[in-house]
Amino acid sequence: MTKTSYVLCALIVAAGMLCCGCTTTTTPEDPAATRTITDMEGNRITLPAKGATFGVFGGPISQVPYLLGANASIVAVTKGPQMMEMMQEMDPGIIDKPAPRTTNGNVNIEELLVANPDCVIAFDVDGKIVESHTDIPVIYLSGTMGDGFDEMRREIAFMGEVFGKPDRAQAYIDYLDGTLAFLRERTGDIPDDERATVFLGEGVSHLQTLGGDTFFAEWTEAAGCRNAVAGIETTLGQQEGMHTGINEISMEQVLAVDPDIIIIDTGSPTELKDDSRWKELGAVKEGRVYREPTGVFLWSRPSAESAVLYPLWLAYNAYPDRFEDVPLTDRVKDFYAEIFEFPITDAQAQKVIDGTYGSVTFGQVKQS
Template sequence: MTFRNLALILVISFIIIFSAGCVSEDQSADGNESDVSDSGYRTVVDSRGVKVEIPEDIERVVTVSDGLVEGVMYSLGVEDTIVGLGSTCIAIEKTYSYPVDDGTCVNGSGGSSIQLVLDPDINEVPLVMEYGVAMNYETLSSLDPDVVIIRLGSCSIQEKDSETAQKTIETIESLGIPLVVLYSPNCYSDQSLSHISDEIEIIGDVFGKKEQAAEIAEYLESQVGLVEERTSDIAENEKPSVLMFGLSATHRAQGGAGVVQGLGTTESYMIEDVVNAKNAYRSEGTWQIVNTEQVLALDPDVIVLCTAWGYHPMDELYNATYYSALSELTAVKNERVMSLPFMPCNCDKRLEYPIEVMVIAKAAYPELFEDIELEEWLIEFYMNVYGVDQATAEELLYAQWMEWCIEE
């Protein structure tokens, strides 16, 4: 054998051996996708379907969310990695006040975000973005984040396909910062609450805590499933009409009685697809302004009060002087009004969404859910989701102004 032929054989052998031992960076040896691309990094697929390469050891995180991302991070035990926020509502504290017939005002205090109770130091974390204000990229860069997690549908970036969303995503990626984008239920046409489970599991992937995240999502779904199971056989003619009503002072100043949630919203999905009742407002749209005459014409069987530019207790609708014209509503006369927990920046649902479902269910079908003591159920919910003790769970109940459910 000549030297030239021997050299050719050696080259061919080397190529065969090298090819057999190599796989692409996105595949394992058996051809399946792997979540690890290089040593020290993992690959996460976000809501866009984009593969994002992030460090395995994450120490610095910036979030743009109204509480969902931060709540999941707390539940996963990684909340101390947050170095920047994209919402003023994470660390918010609130009061409420309304006038009554005797000339005095009823005042409430102590409302706050869930995150502020769980992590009081979070109010010292720098803001990189907030509602109505573009992201401060200089501040973002100075925080040197390992990853940025943005939830589209939150108040800071409400529209998935908006110019703000696209510009924010493009700019962060151009800075070379790993970016994980989440789609909230408002980003989908079906508004299904299962999309929140998808978000939770993506966050779990980011921090290498898939199983723990899946357990959180499964628990939340189980609480919704309890309601669905009990209401699945309700006949069409037995379904009460439920109005999701926000007693917004902002819109009262504009001549409205408040705002309502129409068809095609997550609230309507909760009412009709989960609780199996009827949304009293049959037009489409979120935060639709309605006047007194329109509310009287709707005359719902049940009214559920949501956070709308502030918290609104049941007694505000019953007793505030500016709602005297609504005293003849069927729901008011029959005392079929309930308030959802206080959720500042209520643009999309967070980990507490099963609480909303349960309140709507108890308001719509009190007999079916008579055995569920809301106070006890809430305490257990907070403890299971956030891993807190009973004392902290009680703090969360009061922070969300849910003390109205406490049995005397």
């Protein structure tokens, strides 16, 4: 092959990878020495072509290297996912990794420098902190609490290119699409005015919620339900970053919508029956208050895990007669085995469903 042919081949390969967000560049000294990533904000970052190490800053995205089979390259993690009970079952070694990032905007620079990753994968707030205090390059992700299924597909595809695992990324996307198609098949014929309304009540007050401008609206719609507070925009006026979207509404607003289903992330559903305010709601009277599941991370965030399992879990609870032929435990077990290559038992699947795995709320470890 002529020298000109080699150059043309290299250009073709580079152009193909650029479409996916990554390009591979060469140097005269070592043709395989480096590659260049074009991140989701359009920045170009140069990394070792092989053996690059990463810090991953963010709760929901911390699971992505695992579903890609690339977690061995992670040398700095986020504290919240590190302390999740199920995450530690999947990867016992995560507890020994440095966790310089605790919550959004809180990064221990000294600990990060000791870990010394080749780059950090982060959203805007954490990424700017890393860039302003270190020389470690940052691969920026583009995401908010308003992101839905399309953004999830885009993020997973991009991360697949970053870690050199495009096939694993596509396998997840196919699994997500298959689950959504299954739910449409089972719930698509329910008239709009008969779809169950759902209220997510987080925190000790059960009044912190996700409105119609958040991912939760899409998750509930995929389950054949409706977000009871879809008319409320909770992303407005909140802090930057991935915690944007959580807002506290009044008890009067909850009473006004009188949801068919209530989901809580703290306390017990039975406690609402003894509360003079909550016991008047139809969902409480009918025993349709559920503890929010947790797995390798909180489901109240737009993660790869929650995008598949939250709509599935909600649909099973909202319309149990439509899913009698396939136990939910089987669906949950299949997801972790197929996507994370993490086989779990019936008992573990039930812990996920019941929300009894140890969870993290606002950076504090909380056991059920």
